[in-house]
Amino acid sequence: MAYWEMIFYLIAMVAYALSGGGLIYSFVFKNPKVVSKVTLLVAFGFLAQTIAIGARFNATGHLPWSGHYEYALMGGWFIIAGTLFVGWQNKQLQGLAVGTVPLVLIMLGYGYMQNPALTPMAASLKTVWLYIHVYFAWLSFGAYSLAMASGVVFLLKQKSEALGVPNPAYERFPSLGRLDELIFRYVVFGFITDTIMITAGGIWAKDLWGNYWAWDPVETWSLISWLTYGITIHLRVTFGWREKRLAWLAIAALSSVIICFFGVNLVVNTSLHVFQVR
Amino acid sequence: MFKKLIKYLSSLRFTILLISLLGLIFAIGLWVPQKRLLKTIYLEWQRNSPSLVAFLDALGLTTIYTSPITITLWLLFFLNLSLVLWQRWPVIKSRITLADAKIADPVTVGGYPFRSSYPLPGDLDGEKIIGLLRKNRYTVLGDATGFYGVKNRLAPIAFMLFHLSFFLILLGGMISVYTEFIGYLDLAQGESFQGELSRYNESPQPKMPEIGSPPSASFTVKSIVPRVVQNTPTGISVLLVDSSGKTHEVDINRPYTTEHTSFVFKHLGVSPLFAIKEASGVEIERAYVKLDVLQRRPDRFALGGFTYTATFYPDYVLDNGKRATRSMEFNNPVFFIAVEREGKKIAEGLVPKNGALEFAGYRLEMRDMPFWVRFYVVKQRGLSILYAGFALATIGVIWRLLFYRREIVGAVREQDGVRCLVVAGRSEYYKSLAEDEFVKLFNGIAGEGLKAEG
Numbered sequence: 260m261a262y263w264e265m266i267f268y269l270i271a272m273v274a275y276a277l278s279g280g281g282l283i284y285s286f287v288f289k290n291p292k293v294v295s296k297v298t299l300l301v302a303f304g305f306l307a308q309t310i311a312i313g314a315r316f317n318a319t320g321h322l323p324w325s326g327h328y329e330y331a332l333m334g335g336w337f338i339i340a341g342t343l344f345v346g347w348q349n350k351q352l353q354g355l356a357v358g359t360v361p362l363v364l365i366m367l368g369y370g371y372m373q374n375p376a377l378t379p380m381a382a383s384l385k386t387v388w389l390y391i392h393v394y395f396a397w398l399s400f401g402a403y404s405l406a407m408a409s410g411v412v413f414l415l416k417q418k419s420e421a422l423g424v425p426n427p428a429y430e431r432f433p434s435l436g437r438l439d440e441l442i443f444r445y446v447v448f449g450f451i452t453d454t455i456m457i458t459a460g461g462i463w464a465k466d467l468w469g470n471y472w473a474w475d476p477v478e479t480w481s482l483i484s485w486l487t488y489g490i491t492i493h494l495r496v497t498f499g500w501r502e503k504r505l506a507w508l509a510i511a512a513l514s515s516v517i518i519c520f521f522g523v524n525l526v527v528n529t530s531l532h533v534f535q536v537r
Numbered sequence: 538m539f540k541k542l543i544k545y546l547s548s549l550r551f552t553i554l555l556i557s558l559l560g561l562i563f564a565i566g567l568w569v570p571q572k573r574l575l576k577t578i579y580l581e582w583q584r585n586s587p588s589l590v591a592f593l594d595a596l597g598l599t600t601i602y603t604s605p606i607t608i609t610l611w612l613l614f615f616l617n618l619s620l621v622l623w624q625r626w627p628v629i630k631s632r633i634t635l636a637d638a639k640i641a642d643p644v645t646v647g648g649y650p651f652r653s654s655y656p657l658p659g660d661l662d663g664e665k666i667i668g669l670l671r672k673n674r675y676t677v678l679g680d681a682t683g684f685y686g687v688k689n690r691l692a693p694i695a696f697m698l699f700h701l702s703f704f705l706i707l708l709g710g711m712i713s714v715y716t717e718f719i720g721y722l723d724l725a726q727g728e729s730f731q732g733e734l735s736r737y738n739e740s741p742q743p744k745m746p747e748i749g750s751p752p753s754a755s756f757t758v759k760s761i762v763p764r765v766v767q768n769t770p771t772g773i774s775v776l777l778v779d780s781s782g783k784t785h786e787v788d789i790n791r792p793y794t795t796e797h798t799s800f801v802f803k804h805l806g807v808s809p810l811f812a813i814k815e816a817s818g819v820e821i822e823r824a825y826v827k828l829d830v831l832q833r834r835p836d837r838f839a840l841g842g843f844t845y846t847a848t849f850y851p852d853y854v855l856d857n858g859k860r861a862t863r864s865m866e867f868n869n870p871v872f873f874i875a876v877e878r879e880g881k882k883i884a885e886g887l888v889p890k891n892g893a894l895e896f897a898g899y900r901l902e903m904r905d906m907p908f909w910v911r912f913y914v915v916k917q918r919g920l921s922i923l924y925a926g927f928a929l930a931t932i933g934v935i936w937r938l939l940f941y942r943r944e945i946v947g948a949v950r951e952q953d954g955v956r957c958l959v960v961a962g963r964s965e966y967y968k969s970l971a972e973d974e975f976v977k978l979f980n981g982i983a984g985e986g987l988k989a990e991g
Binding site for chain 1: 549567934
């Protein structure tokens with residue numbers, strides 16, 4: 260890790276830890292006023308994370324695209340960017356951070372324990388397809404994470420309303436109907452970017468490995484994940500799965516993406532998607 | 538009975554069942570070592586648990602992606618898809634058809650959840666309203682007394698495109714599998730290749746195509762220059778000169794592609810020029826030997842009646858009296874060579890580039906140290922169909938899910954003595970989003986009249 264990268268990485272983690280705590284506090288202790296202040300703290304953490312990425316870029320000459328540490332650094336950045344963007348567009352959605360900030364905090368903590376050594380860009384990554392493939396991969400991960408967060412908020416809000424004395428912390432969120440549609444919209448956005456990611460990956464793989472599809476573990480999981488979200492869309496559109504069922508589906512389906520990004524290479528050491536040549 | 542079967546085979550319930558089963562099979566393929574994909578791991582596993590492996594072999598779980606059960610599921614999937622497309626086409630056709638029958642009373646029409654009415658300023662005539670709707674990319678039928686408008690009318694066609702893309706991917710994939718040749722080819726700097734099958738490595742054995750011929754490309758390897766920075770391979774430049782004298786550069790991510798064949802760089806090795814001399818200086822033999830030593834494993838070769846075991850140090854250094862390499866960069870390439878005769882070690886020592894090892898009245902010299910590369914040679918047809926399928930899938934999913942249909946029915950009529958635009962609207966997928974859009978649209982239309990009045 261570069262010196263400033265480490266400093267700002269830790270600052271980002273502290274900011275996310277504090278804001279994650281603040282968000283949970285606002286929900287548990289029914290204090291919605293905290294959310295907008297905590298969002299500022301999330302934005303501060305995001306700024307620190309951006310500087311950490313910049314410092315790493317400065318030290319290595321390339322954006323962090325490969326290995327578990329860089330997945331966590333860059334993937335977390337996309338998820339927080341998405342969270343802040345939707346919160347900025349619609350203040351009612353600032354509270355989605357209650358799902359995404361803890362997720363990113365865990366990712367960053369996990370990433371820190373992996374190998375964050377500064378390495379030059381491996382030859383296999385020097386192609387324009389990397390940017391297309393990885394950029395859309397992170398966009399889809401970000402969107403699926405927001406779908407999960409919307410699902411969490413939907414379930415909490417629905418439970419709160421069913422109690423008869425609603426928690427005021429949920430009042431600032433959109434109505435249950437709109438939240439339900441929001442889950443679906445994030446799933447759709449993720450599915451489109453996921454499709455582009457897989458297509459770009461197939462074309463890249465032909466040049467890099469000689470085959471557009473090789474049943475590599477990461478490839479296979481990405482297909483499983485794509486099929487999972489494809490089924491989710493069909494269940495919603497054709498079978499009318501809405502609200503509670505859709506929310507649970509969005510939460511459960513995210514596990515397939517997390518396995519694809521982090522889980523496969525932990526269990527299987529035969530993946531071609533290990534780019535750190537050491 | 539037959540009708541019932543067709544109904545089930547064409548149902549979405551069946552699609553979801555098939556996709557779930559295929560997903561499960563893919564997941565099993567990740568945990569059970571596959572015979573073709575992970576041959577070494579599979580063979581080791583077979584040695585350790587022969588009865589379990591035999592059992593899984595019998596079930597087809599070690600060749601799961603091509604097992605009869607997987608192929609059956611794929612066939613059923615494409616049968617299901619064909620039936621769905623066959624049944625959906627008339628529905629899609631009727632949905633994209635523009636017909637006056639679609640004009641309906643906005644107050645009584647069913648299936649339009651958004652309903653509203655907007656008071657209109659005096660000078661906003663019906664023609665202008667229709668014009669404003671068209672300006673907002675609505676295709677409009679009828680006039681102010683009753684109209685039907687639709688935005689992204691052709692979006693349902695994207696459903697067909699997306700699902701048809703699967704057939705293109707299947708077709709391209711099948712052509713590529715049946716015309717596929719795969720082989721590994723080791724070539725050192727200066728070596729030529731004329732397409733001879735005998736030049737391919739024996740292990741793994743080349744896979745011959747079911748249809749078509751093996752590659753016929755011919756070229757000479759002009760130079761091989763690897764690049765390694767801070768222990769990370771950052772690139773390789775392999776220059777090939779083809780039979781017409783044209784030069785091609787192969788790098789990682791940049792194979793040499795000709796006549797449906799790709800020569801993909803896979804592996805690098807060194808091929809030093811060794812010469813063995815007698816004490817009198819007479820050269821007995823010399824040869825370039827391809828050594829696979831860059832993974833820090835020793836390799837063996839024979840020359841002048843001796844056998845040698847060579848260990849390579851690309852950036853040699855003595856570390857606490859032990860032989861080591863500072864990095865994987867080729868800054869100080871040195872071989873440590875053990876010499877054997879009739880299975881008995883007779884000498885060992887270091888041989889740097891342009892250096893020599895003297896033993897038992899002989900001298901082993903290293904005069905040059907070029908490289909060799911292993912190409913993964915793959916010839917397959919049908920890729921353009923496959924890529925067209927990928928492109929169509931991407932276009933289809935974007936078109937279908939982003940450019941969704943919005944429909945409106947409306948009329949200008951008097952309500953409580955006020956001239957109003959009465960409308961009803963509906964959209965695919967995103968009810969709230971479309972409702973916000975309708976509110977903005979109709980407020981805008983009513984506002985246009987006010988602006989004109991102002």
